[in-house]
Amino acid sequence: MIRRRRRPLALVVPLLALACSVNERPTVAPVRMAQLWEPPTDLEQRDLFLGVGGSKNAPDPDEMYKFKDQKAVGTQPGYDVEDSKGREWSVKLGEEARPEVAVSRVLWAIGYHQPSVYYLPSWTLVRDGKKIPQKAARFRLDDTKNLGEWSWRKNPFLHTRELAGLFVFQVMVNNWDVKSQQNALYEMKDKKTPGPREQYMVKDLGASLGRTAWPVGGTKADPDGFDEEPFIERVEGNRVHFAYQGAWLEPQLVRSITPADVRWTAGLLSRITPKQWSDAFRAAGFGDSEANRYISRLNEKIREGLAVDGF
């Protein structure tokens, strides 16, 4: 009788031990991982003013941009336009233009793929033969073929540190609009482009640098909100609880981050030099005083991330 009662216990103990023995994130082949993230061996040398596209891809502010189409989805207005060299651009107007460019620069700096994006404080649209001056906008070069969305829940990098790091980054910049619709798998049109032909990107980073909220109602490019929102609330078990309230469509991401993921991401960001930080925000049209507030807060978060306890 006593033996019969001990049998379930004898089963449970090894099961518990087994469950507790695995605390590693899986890895994927480097060739595969390079589609999402490549080790930024030249991080400190990267030009964060011009970004991944460099000067050769940069749009000319004096150019007349020919209207092709009007943006049909999303909350931010925009156009598809063509310049005199026949290059096509996706143009985003509105309050997301500046944060998207700054955050894209920093994300590219730490090894994640990003499209060629630029900020123009003013530009001219040609539509039906009329020249229409336009306000500030984000220009994204259409030098890739969009193969479709990739899902935060189902992708080749599931459970890896690099994917977790990509989400930690979204938390650090307070990008509250994290959802699969903002992700794209791009095929590089130019075969000479360095890196893999197919690249997984978070292409829409505009809902950043403000205060997060659930489910909507966060702010964008709001230095006060960005300053006031705490970063890490606490660590329990091997999970980090953030003050972040975004990603309402992907709540599993919020529950998935370990202290090691945060340290890894903060470690990459800590390598960005003061000049690079300044360049990234200058490229996005932020004035010095506003840029310095963001940079200062981001560096506070990096220090907090590097110091987080746990495994």
Place this chain on the structure above:
Amino acid sequence: MKVRRHVALIAVMMLAAGSLRAQEPAAELPVTPNTKLYARIERTIIRIQSVFGRPLHPVISGVGPGGSWGAGVGYDAPGRGPWDFNAKAVYTLKNYWVAEAIAGYKDPRLEFEMFGRGREMGRLDYYGLGPASNLFDRTSYKFRDPVVGAHGKFRFTPWLALGGRVEEMWPYASSGDRNPSVASRFFPTFAPGLFSPHRYGRYQGSADIQLPAAAGDGFYQGTKSRVTYAIYDHQNDEQFNFRRLDVEAQQTLAGFAAHHRLTLSGWASTSMTDAGQVVPFDMMQTLGGKSAIRSVHEDRLGSDGTDATLRGYRNLRFRDRNLLLLQAEYRVPLWGPIDATVFADAGKVAPTRSDLDLNDLRKDVGFSVSVMKGWSTWARMDVGFGSGEGTRVFFTLGGLTP
């Protein structure tokens, strides 16, 4: 000279006019119809959030089982760093009421709260003591439990936290507002403590241990456990002194697909008394439904995102000095923030500790649908059946319901 000036002026004006023709004013930003709809929905949500997010705001909430929904007013002190103060008062459709104030401090390692609360619930269910209580013996009692106290927790390491709670409380159970009342069926033998105004000092210590397992999924996997020991020291009448030991454990395992998970949990509670002492019926732990009568912010580890017990039974269906609950819950993400679970519950109450075995457990099965908000559940519906006592549906709305 004059003519030259005029010609120059006219030339400049013509140039300006030409440039004006070419440079038309900036067009209104194009906004597509679906964007307008989305923006309208977003604005509505923001408006609702802004009303409930103000320091002084309305509250829609329940107070306790059987009390229906109520409305009231709440106050959340605006940002004071790690310090926090909030208060609320709510009155429900069934004449339950609560008024409470809580001041707290929270940082990554330390959290504590001081609180005061008064509440009255007039239609709580009582079916008698023991595992064999009968559904048709359903009676009601009124319960008032003013309490002041403090509780806190210090996290020594990510896997270990020690906590404590000190309270002074004045629980009082009497005849309920709904017939039949407890007094008509169970008083005095089978409802110990009824009509006795109590005054307790409660002194409690607890240890929380979390042993994480795999990091490789979108949720916490591993073991959580909690041991709580509480002394209930009656200030006027020693016959109602008792101690209580609660042991809870929860194991979360990966499921059959990404983001699926299996949660196994258990809870054992035992009350100890010296010879001649009894535990008042209204101070006993209960099984059944999703509600329990607890102190301020006195939560359990529970199952997967809920501390409901036997969900195929009515709230507060079983009570006695000792209790055992075993639960299994399998979670499947359906879409975005919507998750579903299927669950099985089994448990029993018992008059003595030696009766806490696996024989004659009350069982049920069911499913739930939840709207998740990051770590927490924002809204949840549990449907339990298979108990032989009908199908039960329980709604929980985030932190708004007790």
